[in-house]
Amino acid sequence: xxxxxxxxxxxxxxxxxxxxxxxxxxxxxxxxxxxxxxxxxxxxxxxxxxxxxxxxxxxxxxxxxxxxxxxxxxxxxxxxxxxxxxxxxxxxxxxxxxxxxxx
Numbered sequence: 530x531x532x533x534x535x536x537x538x539x540x541x542x543x544x545x546x547x548x549x550x551x552x553x554x555x556x557x558x559x560x561x562x563x564x565x566x567x568x569x570x571x572x573x574x575x576x577x578x579x580x581x582x583x584x585x586x587x588x589x590x591x592x593x594x595x596x597x598x599x600x601x602x603x604x605x606x607x608x609x610x611x612x613x614x615x616x617x618x619x620x621x622x623x624x625x626x627x628x629x630x631x632x
Contacts, residue, residue: 557586
């Protein structure tokens with residue numbers, strides 16, 4: 530229940546802070562930068578929270594601002610999404626390799 534409340538509050542804060550296209554892009558840049566600087570230390574709970582934020586940025590807010598975005602901005606957002614997904618995949622691949630080594 531506490532986790533659900535935390536995710537709900539996170540969604541409210543994200544939506545309130547990104548009331549403009551420029552704010553959305555800036556917040557998304559900052560989010561990806563934060564993940565990039567600390568992802569190696571993330572545990573399962575941090576990844577769950579990051580994944581929820583990523584979904585908000587890459588799906589919900591993207592849809593909200595899509596009509597206002599230029600081609601350059603769409604390209605930047607696609608790059609940000611690719612960086613995040615690349616970090617996530619590298620961590621998951623590392624976990625799988627560790628599991629294989631321990632078999």
